[in-house]
Amino acid sequence: SQKKPVVVVTRKLPDIIETRMMELFDTRLNHDDKPMSQIELIEAVQTADVLVPTVTDKIDLGVLSQANPNLKLIASFGTGVDHIDLATARGRGITVTNTPGVLTEDTADMTMALIMAVPRRLTEGERVMRAGNWQGWSPTGMLGHRIWGKRLGIIGMGRIGQAVARRAKAFGLSIHYHNRNKLPNYIEDELEATYWESLDQMLARMDIISINCPHTPGTFHLLNSRRLKLMPKHAYVVNTSRGEVVDENALTRMLRNGDLAGAGLDVFEHEPAVNPKLLELDNVILLPHMGSATIEGRIDMGEKVLINIKTFIDGHTPPDRVVQAML
Numbered sequence: 001s002q003k004k005p006v007v008v009v010t011r012k013l014p015d016i017i018e019t020r021m022m023e024l025f026d027t028r029l030n031h032d033d034k035p036m037s038q039i040e041l042i043e044a045v046q047t048a049d050v051l052v053p054t055v056t057d058k059i060d061l062g063v064l065s066q067a068n069p070n071l072k073l074i075a076s077f078g079t080g081v082d083h084i085d086l087a088t089a090r091g092r093g094i095t096v097t098n099t100p101g102v103l104t105e106d107t108a109d110m111t112m113a114l115i116m117a118v119p120r121r122l123t124e125g126e127r128v129m130r131a132g133n134w135q136g137w138s139p140t141g142m143l144g145h146r147i148w149g150k151r152l153g154i155i156g157m158g159r160i161g162q163a164v165a166r167r168a169k170a171f172g173l174s175i176h177y178h179n180r181n182k183l184p185n186y187i188e189d190e191l192e193a194t195y196w197e198s199l200d201q202m203l204a205r206m207d208i209i210s211i212n213c214p215h216t217p218g219t220f221h222l223l224n225s226r227r228l229k230l231m232p233k234h235a236y237v238v239n240t241s242r243g244e245v246v247d248e249n250a251l252t253r254m255l256r257n258g259d260l261a262g263a264g265l266d267v268f269e270h271e272p273a274v275n276p277k278l279l280e281l282d283n284v285i286l287l288p289h290m291g292s293a294t295i296e297g298r299i300d301m302g303e304k305v306l307i308n309i310k311t312f313i314d315g316h317t318p319p320d321r322v323v324q325a326m327l
């Protein structure tokens with residue numbers, strides 16, 4: 001019988017996934033719930049035939065240049081692949097897969113939760129209660145902004161953006177979007193979504209902006225200082241995609257100066273660091289990158305990783321191939 005491939009997993013995964021992985025492959029688990037250092041990552045790529053990283057592992061040129069020639073697959077646990085130097089992987093004959101689809105609805109739920117929670121000051125109200133500061137109801141107490149009837153502008157209308165649109169429509173928001181490509185008419189009709197070819201023009205007209213595009217060289221600081229200034233003062237920003245899409249310092253400055261009404265941020269430019277000035281703001285909800293953090297979703301993601309590895313080992317095209325290795 002053939003030697004089982006060595007699969008190196010960088011972080012603790014759900015038990016049921018780890019058990020299955022141990023049955024199928026020569027699996028090297030990591031029970032440490034800390035991100036790997038670059039030295040540990042280099043060790044990992046030196047032993048692995050298959051590497052299973054997460055968003056916290058920077059698989060850059062420095063790491064990939066140390067990989068052993070047997071490393072043929074990076075089966076990432078997650079959808080975003082911006083932590084992997086895809087061009088280098090491809091050039092070195094390494095295929096890359098991700099886990100799309102299974103975390104679409106969970107991430108859209110979290111996005112919707114932020115869209116609701118920020119204008120209605122949900123966590124601010126909760127802090128009042130926990131501080132024992134509630135003096136009782138008042139006609140002018142804790143007033144937020146109405147959500148229904150407002151304009152939501154979605155940046156990035158892929159799977160997650162569309163799932164956000166479906167939810168937001170049911171909450172009475174009107175749906176607008178900017179995307180590299182206009183969606184087919186039948187999807188626009190179903191979502192009652194209006195396409196804005198110009199991001200600048202859309203930003204100037206929206207009450208809430210939700211970022212749902214991937215982080216790529218083309219979307220880095222897409223919401224830069226200039227574009228943030230196009231938004232009306234009463235507008236909110238929600239980001240559940242990647243911190244790098246927004247200039248975090250520019251956003252923080254705008255929020256502090258009252259040039260934006262508030263923000264709901266699940267992701268940050270330099271995770272796990274957060275601009276400390278954000279922590280001082282009441283009109284901001286900060287979450288520790290938990291958009292897809294459901295028990296069910298993590299198992300689904302693990303199953304996708306298993307299928308991608310299994311298919312690849314069996315000599316077929318893995319279902320979630322992001323880059324095909326150059327041969």
Ligand code: 8YV
Binds near residue numbers: 054056077079
């Ligand atoms: C994961 C994510 O928590 O899939 C993604 O792109 O950001 C999150 O759902 C993380 O990436 C797992 O690696």
